[in-house]
Amino acid sequence: MMTGYRPLLWPGGLALLSTLGLAAVALGALLHAAPELSMAAVWDSYTLRVLRFTVIQALLSTALSLAFALPVARAFARRTSFPGRTFLLRVMGLPLVLPVIVAVFGIAAIWGQNGAISNAMEASGLPGLSPLYGLSGILIAHVFFNMPLAVRLLLGAWQTIPGESWRLAGQLGMGPWAIFRLIELPRLIAVIPGVAMLVFLLCFTSFAVVLALGGGPRNTTLEVAIYQALRLDFDIARAVGLALVQVAACAVMAVIFFRFAKTPESQATEERLIARPDTDHLPGRVIDTLALVTGSLWVLGPLIAIVIAGLSGPVIDVLSRREVWAAALRSVSVGVGAGLLALVLGIALLATTRDLAVRAGRTRLADRMELAGSLTLVISPIVLGAGLFVLLLPLVPVFDWALPLAALVNGIVAVPYVLRILAPTLRRTAEHHDRLCASLGLRGWARIRHLEWPASRRGIATAWALASALATGDLTAIALFGTQRDATLSLMLYRALGSYRMDEAAVLALLLVGLCLVVFVVIEGGIGGRNRT
Amino acid sequence: MDVTGLELSGVRFGYGDWQVTYDLAVPSGSFAALLGASGAGKSTLLSLVAGFERPTAGAIGVQGKDVTNLAPAERPVTTLFQEHNLFPHLTALQNIGLGIDPSLRLTSTQKSDISAALERVGLAGMEARLPRELSGGERQRVAIARSLVRQRPLLLLDEPFAALGPALRRDMLDLVNALRRDTGMTVVMVSHDPADARRVADCTAFLHDGGIADFGPTASLLDNPDVPALAEYLGV
Numbered sequence: 001m002m003t004g005y006r007p008l009l010w011p012g013g014l015a016l017l018s019t020l021g022l023a024a025v026a027l028g029a030l031l032h033a034a035p036e037l038s039m040a041a042v043w044d045s046y047t048l049r050v051l052r053f054t055v056i057q058a059l060l061s062t063a064l065s066l067a068f069a070l071p072v073a074r075a076f077a078r079r080t081s082f083p084g085r086t087f088l089l090r091v092m093g094l095p096l097v098l099p100v101i102v103a104v105f106g107i108a109a110i111w112g113q114n115g116a117i118s119n120a121m122e123a124s125g126l127p128g129l130s131p132l133y134g135l136s137g138i139l140i141a142h143v144f145f146n147m148p149l150a151v152r153l154l155l156g157a158w159q160t161i162p163g164e165s166w167r168l169a170g171q172l173g174m175g176p177w178a179i180f181r182l183i184e185l186p187r188l189i190a191v192i193p194g195v196a197m198l199v200f201l202l203c204f205t206s207f208a209v210v211l212a213l214g215g216g217p218r219n220t221t222l223e224v225a226i227y228q229a230l231r232l233d234f235d236i237a238r239a240v241g242l243a244l245v246q247v248a249a250c251a252v253m254a255v256i257f258f259r260f261a262k263t264p265e266s267q268a269t270e271e272r273l274i275a276r277p278d279t280d281h282l283p284g285r286v287i288d289t290l291a292l293v294t295g296s297l298w299v300l301g302p303l304i305a306i307v308i309a310g311l312s313g314p315v316i317d318v319l320s321r322r323e324v325w326a327a328a329l330r331s332v333s334v335g336v337g338a339g340l341l342a343l344v345l346g347i348a349l350l351a352t353t354r355d356l357a358v359r360a361g362r363t364r365l366a367d368r369m370e371l372a373g374s375l376t377l378v379i380s381p382i383v384l385g386a387g388l389f390v391l392l393l394p395l396v397p398v399f400d401w402a403l404p405l406a407a408l409v410n411g412i413v414a415v416p417y418v419l420r421i422l423a424p425t426l427r428r429t430a431e432h433h434d435r436l437c438a439s440l441g442l443r444g445w446a447r448i449r450h451l452e453w454p455a456s457r458r459g460i461a462t463a464w465a466l467a468s469a470l471a472t473g474d475l476t477a478i479a480l481f482g483t484q485r486d487a488t489l490s491l492m493l494y495r496a497l498g499s500y501r502m503d504e505a506a507v508l509a510l511l512l513v514g515l516c517l518v519v520f521v522v523i524e525g526g527i528g529g530r531n532r533t
Numbered sequence: 534m535d536v537t538g539l540e541l542s543g544v545r546f547g548y549g550d551w552q553v554t555y556d557l558a559v560p561s562g563s564f565a566a567l568l569g570a571s572g573a574g575k576s577t578l579l580s581l582v583a584g585f586e587r588p589t590a591g592a593i594g595v596q597g598k599d600v601t602n603l604a605p606a607e608r609p610v611t612t613l614f615q616e617h618n619l620f621p622h623l624t625a626l627q628n629i630g631l632g633i634d635p636s637l638r639l640t641s642t643q644k645s646d647i648s649a650a651l652e653r654v655g656l657a658g659m660e661a662r663l664p665r666e667l668s669g670g671e672r673q674r675v676a677i678a679r680s681l682v683r684q685r686p687l688l689l690l691d692e693p694f695a696a697l698g699p700a701l702r703r704d705m706l707d708l709v710n711a712l713r714r715d716t717g718m719t720v721v722m723v724s725h726d727p728a729d730a731r732r733v734a735d736c737t738a739f740l741h742d743g744g745i746a747d748f749g750p751t752a753s754l755l756d757n758p759d760v761p762a763l764a765e766y767l768g769v
Contacts, residue, residue: 433617435585436617436620438584438604438606439605439611440631441604441606442606442631445636446635449636450631450635450636450637451620454622
């Protein structure tokens with residue numbers, strides 16, 4: 001720490017100004033449009049019903065996801081080496097990057113009226129499943145996405161249990177139940193509220209799942225209601241009112257969330273891996289096997305269904321259509337553009353927060369700035385988009401600007417991912433090498449070339465690739481701004497699903513997954529380089 | 534020895550309650566050890582000399598030249614840290630080359646200088662190795678080679694060999710001592726072990742209670758400690 005050190009404030013300041021500024025402008029535009037409506041007109045039975053359904057489905061989704069995730073995560077934690085463990089953990093990461101609308105297709109192929117399970121039941125003389133639409137469909141889809149997410153987060157909590165605890169437990173002869181109660185449960189109680197809040201928040205603001213599976217006004221969430229008011233009913237006043245309700249609800253949840261969301265500090269003092277003493281217990285083995293098999297099938301089923309249905313669909317017919325490739329190109333340009341925007345904003349913010357944290361000793365200010373950069377997590381893309389929509393509608397032909405607007409909204413929403421991926425690397429680089437750089441006179445371009453870039457290029461590649469892949473499969477922003485003329489692949493898939501053109505949808509779904517994968521692999525491999533450390 | 538290799542006169546530094554004042558003159562070309570309990574300010578003294586910290590008062594001179602207001606890279610000083618002396622993604626040659634030119638544009642003469650420096654520290658032919666392909670001791674040897682090509686008259690050792698075993702640590706100290714004799718540079722090291730000081734240091738400073746409590750030829754200082762705190766530290 002140097003006395004009188006002047007931190008580099010402008011990059012992070014500009015980045016925060018653009019993300020928060022845009023969010024503020026969007027909210028301002030909504031509020032500006034609001035005087036024309038009285039709150040009483042918005043706060044009617046319709047809004048109440050929508051709010052009630054939003055909360056109920058989010059609560060149920062959270063409870064189911066966590067109840068499913070706990071045994072699966074515990075099985076992963078207890079079984080640290082079985083064939084396929086690494087593969088299954090990767091599978092648990094897939095739903096996070098799978099385009100939502102593609103996942104919906106895969107889930108319908110398993111759980112739908114004509115899905116694999118229903119067909120199997122009918123073949124064996126049982127009545128088939130009813131259509132997937134409505135609350136049950138939404139819940140299945142939300143658990144598909146959030147159970148694996150919760151598994152990964154909970155597993156992180158398990159891994160913070162110091163190895164010495166296991167050695168101690170073994171020495172004291174603690175049984176599986178005592179281990180769970182005395183070692184694991186306290187750790188879990190510390191993280192479960194945070195995980196639950198995150199899942200709740202994600203389900204509360206879930207858009208594409210509800211749009212695709214929530215048939216009719218009875219099964220509509222706030223997000224979808226905002227979209228419907230803007231795009232289907234052209235009722236801007238109602239959209240504004242709903243958006244304000246949404247923002248208020250999210251703000252309340254954000255406050256609660258940041259209260260609970262404490263990253264558990266690791267108390268591991270020995271680097272060595274110490275085996276748990278409770279892995280040979282027979283009932284435990286049965287439970288763990290059951291949890292792992294069910295959890296894997298739950299996630300893998302729809303993924304496999306997407307591949308099989310896609311390959312057995314009218315591949316050549318769909319792939320020979322020019323508009324499909326034009327849509328694919330639009331998806332990729334939105335994706336790559338959004339990724340680049342998120343990357344630039346994220347790195348600019350981190351340049352400042354790192355300087356503050358490492359060199360100026362202002363760690364708390366730095367952490368708060370990074371948190372502010374992640375606030376867009378609670379101002380959902382649909383609210384951000386709705387604000388821009390209301391703002392720009394009288395000024396420019398909004399629908400001609402669909403792609404840049406979609407890239408803009410997706411880019412801002414992806415900034416938190418960039419922060420999470422790059423912050424540790426950038427801070428560590430400064431902590432380890434600042435003094436050496438100072439004594440060698442390594443600064444400016446030379447420092448970037450010889451230190452920063454080699455140290456962070458993999459992180460940069462991963463962040464850009466992830467942000468781009470997510471935006472490539474986005475349906476939220478493009479549903480708001482897009483038209484028939486400039487549909488992306490995800491919008492095209494949504495329309496095919498909506499009009500029950502399932503064969504076509506199957507091919508489009510597989511194509512979209514492939515596209516996201518290509519975007520990810522090309523960016524990560526091209527920027528990150530091969531075999532570099 | 535008429536020139537002082539390192540001179541601190543009335544150098545003050547501190548945070549809040551913790552304040553130190555240093556007055557010290559190390560003769561040019563000698564090997565000085567800094568002993569003292571942890572928290573006595575040994576590493577702080579090196580940070581002030583290297584320029585990572587700025588004193589609130591006083592002056593620091595190296596080879597008779599006032600360096601108090603120079604940036605770290607402008608000072609005729611090289612520091613060997615306990616860790617992170619090398620960039621993990623650069624080869625031994627590149628890591629040493631950064632000591633010659635921070636933008637790493639090296640002439641063929643400079644490259645052969647680097648090879649010669651590697652040879653002098655016992656790492657002949659290891660130009661292309663990455664730090665992870667070297668042992669802990671070998672990594673520090675690369676850092677020593679870099680300090681050789683930088684040709685700075687003052688070398689600071691901030692416990693660079695603390696993580697090595699006793700035999701290896703003695704080898705490294707002997708290596709630094711031999712290089713000091715060849716080049717005539719001044720070496721100042723932070724140490725926790727009086728035996729290390731006895732082995733290589735001509736003179737030793739004992740840091741205690743916010744300043745330098747005693748300074749003199751190593752043998753006489755350690756054999757007849759006349760400062761009570763030093764006797765207590767040594768346990769005699």
